[in-house]
Amino acid sequence: MSTLFHPLRVKAIEPDTHEAVIVSFEVPPALREVFGFTQGQYLTLRHDIDGQDLRRSYSICAGLDDGELRVGVRKVRGGVFSNWINAHLQPGDSLQVMAPQGRFFVPIEPEAARHHVGIAGGSGITPILSIMKTVLAREPKSRFTLIYGNRQLQSTMFKEEIEDLKNRYMTRLVLQHVFSDEHTDSPLGFGVMNREKIGEFLASVVPAAQIDHVYVCGPFQMNDEAEAALLAAGVPEDRIHIERFGVALPSASQVGAVVHEAQPGDAKQARVTIVRDGLQREITYTEGQPSILDAASAAGLEVPFSCTSGVCGTCRAKCVDGEVRMERNFALDKNEVAAGFVLTCQAHPLTERVTLSFDER
Secondary structure (H helix, E strand, O other), rough: OOOOOOEEEEEEEEEOOOOOOEEEEOHHHHHHHOOOOOOOOEEEEEEEEEEEEEEEEEEEOOOOOOOOOOEEEEEOOOOOHHHHHHHHHHOOOOOEOOOOOOOOOOOOOOOOOOEEEEEEEEEEEEEHHHHHHHHHHHHHOEEEEEEEEEOOHHHHOOOHHHHHHHOOOOEEEEEEEOOHHHHHHHHHEEEEOHEEEEEEEEHOOOOHHHHEEEEEEOHHHHHHHHHHHHHHHOOOOEEEEEEEEOOOOOOOHHHHHHHHOOOOOOEEEEEEEEEEEEEEEEEEEEEOOHHHHHHHOOOOOOOOOOOOOOOOOOOOOEEOOOEEEOOOOOOOHHHHOOEEEEEEHHEOOOOOEEEEEEOOO
C-alpha cells in the first residue's frame, strides 16, 4: 500500500447539515488502483492553510458500489482543516491525498447470513455508513441494525441517505435514532449514548447473542461506554470493532504516560533505520525528542502521519528490529501490538538500534 500523497481534484462539495459537507474526488485512471478502498477506511488529506502544512484524516462515506470516492467533513471547534474545508474548499481545487488506510472493517462474505450492528455518534456515522451500504449490497442474506446518536434531527449527518437505505432495505435494515436535545415518540429515542442507553438497546432491540459483528464510532466517551455495555452484555471482544476520532483528554491514571519526558529504560541515543517504499534511511534519535516520528521529520524524511496523537493510525509501522515503547495508543489492537506494530508518533527507542518498516502495514 502506498504511503505517498497524490494530488486529487475536488469533483463536488455537497452541503449535508449546517456544519458538515460531503467532498467527492476525481480519481484519474492511473490512480484508480491506488485509491481502491475497503468499506470503513479513511483518507489522509494534506494542504497548506495560512502557511501551515496540515494533515487530517477523514473517513470515506461511500459504499464499494457507489463508484465514487467521498468523505464527510464536519466542522470541529478549533479545527483549522475541517473549518477551512467547510468554508473555503471549492470544486476544482486540488488536495494532496494519501491512499486509503484503516482496519475498521470485516471482510465481506457474499453467502453469509450475519447480523451487523452499528453504534454511531455524530460524525462517527461516516465510516459506519460505508460499512452499512456495502454489507447491505454485497451480503444479501445479512441484516444491519443502526443505532445513531445526535443532538437533534437537524444536526444528523446523512439523514436523507440513511432514510433512502431504510426504504430500499425495509426488511434488512433496522434504524434507531437517539437524540439528546430533542424528544421523540419512543423513550429509547431520547437520551445520551452512554452505557445505560446502549444497554437498553442490547436488552430489547439487539440481543447480544444475535450480534455477529458490531461497529462503534463516535466521541471517545461514547466509544468507551459502548464497549463496556457490549462486553457486559456478553458480546465477545473479537466481534467488537471500534474506530476513534479526535483526541481524548488523559485520565488521572494516564497523565504520567502522556508527557514527552524521557522515561526509565529509554535509550540515551539510538540509531533508527526507517524503511519506506523499499528504501532505507538511518537517523539519530536523541533522548528527550517528542517521538521517533519527530526525529524522522527533523531529519528531512517524508513519513506518513496525520493526528500525531496516537489516534488515527496513519503513522503505523512495524518494529522489525530492536524495542520501542509507546506513550499512548488508541489505534492499534492488542494483536497488532503483539505482532510488533507501533505508532511512530508515540514511539521512543528502548534499545540503541531500532528498525521500523512502513512497508509492513
